[in-house]
Amino acid sequence: MPELPDVERYRKTAKKCKISDIDRIVVKGTRFVKSSENELNNKFKGKNFKKIIRHGKYLFLQADKSISLVLHFGMTGDLHFLKKDEEEPKYSRCSINFKNNYVLHILSRRKLGSVELTKDAGSFIKENDLGPDALKISRKDFISLLKTKKSMIKTALTNQSDIAGIGNVYADEILYQAKIHPQKSTGQLSEKETDAVYNELHKVLKTAIEANADVSKLPETFLLPSRSKGRHCPGCKGKLESTKIAGRTTFYCPSCQKSPE
Numbered sequence: 001m002p003e004l005p006d007v008e009r010y011r012k013t014a015k016k017c018k019i020s021d022i023d024r025i026v027v028k029g030t031r032f033v034k035s036s037e038n039e040l041n042n043k044f045k046g047k048n049f050k051k052i053i054r055h056g057k058y059l060f061l062q063a064d065k066s067i068s069l070v071l072h073f074g075m076t077g078d079l080h081f082l083k084k085d086e087e088e089p090k091y092s093r094c095s096i097n098f099k100n101n102y103v104l105h106i107l108s109r110r111k112l113g114s115v116e117l118t119k120d121a122g123s124f125i126k127e128n129d130l131g132p133d134a135l136k137i138s139r140k141d142f143i144s145l146l147k148t149k150k151s152m153i154k155t156a157l158t159n160q161s162d163i164a165g166i167g168n169v170y171a172d173e174i175l176y177q178a179k180i181h182p183q184k185s186t187g188q189l190s191e192k193e194t195d196a197v198y199n200e201l202h203k204v205l206k207t208a209i210e211a212n213a214d215v216s217k218l219p220e221t222f223l224l225p226s227r228s229k230g231r232h233c234p235g236c237k238g239k240l241e242s243t244k245i246a247g248r249t250t251f252y253c254p255s256c257q258k259s260p261e
Contacts, residue, residue: 001057001074001168002074003170004164004205005213008054009212010059010078011054014052017098018050020048020102021047021048023099025041025097029094032112034117039117049069055121056131056133058124060121066119068117068121070115071115077112078107079105079107080107082103084097091107131163132163135165145163146189146194149162153175153182153186154175155245156186157171165205168248172252173223176222176252176257177204180257182245182250188260207222233253233256238253238255
């Protein structure tokens with residue numbers, strides 16, 4: 001599933017469409033798009049997107065103070081910004097045509113995720129109980145948050161109501177870099193360990209953004225390029241192990257990330 005670095009890449013793509021007014025919107029995936037084609041055109045035709053905002057895993061295309069499109073990319077979502085005469089990408093579920101002859105295609109192979117309407121980003125965040133964006137939460141608030149949790153650290157990091165943007169994959173990377181076992185309870189973390197998790201959260205997400213969310217461009221010291229069954233730790237070269245946490249497959253190095261007592 002696209003996580004914060006992926007959606008930041010989509011935000012950069014969507015920024016290209018700010019220069020032109022909307023000509024028309026075409027809906028090709030009614031299960032994926034929560035509003036009718038007529039409604040979308042009535043709301044957005046002739047307007048342009050003045051702000052492109054990312055919060056966690058969500059992208060907001062704001063036309064004015066009273067109407068925005070909300071994009072959530074599910075497991076297979078993507079954005080393509082192409083000239084109108086270029087071949088339409090496969091799995092395009094909604095296309096926003098602009099008067100400068102460019103088109104923003106919203107893709108979803110498995111029709112997961114959604115396109116929907118909201119007044120503004122702030123209203124949607126509040127209504128959907130999303131926590132602060134992972135890159136904006138302060139150290140003080142992060143420490144206070146973990147003190148209120150009674151769960152494994154991996155579960156705490158991926159709870160979107162507490163911190164928005166971190167999913168299964170980047171939680172593994174953050175904990176690997178911090179040398180913290182994913183099953184360690186938040187109550188077992190020392191002050192030094194909590195600081196390490198906070199610091200690595202920022203370092204990992206910013207590094208992934210700089211790499212344009214391309215795993216092949218991440219540093220050799222990162223877990224993600226090796227994050228699969230049978231692979232080895234990029235640090236100690238020991239064999240990686242996996243377990244299930246809240247139904248999600250979690251990878252870690254048993255040597256570098258000591259099991260909690």
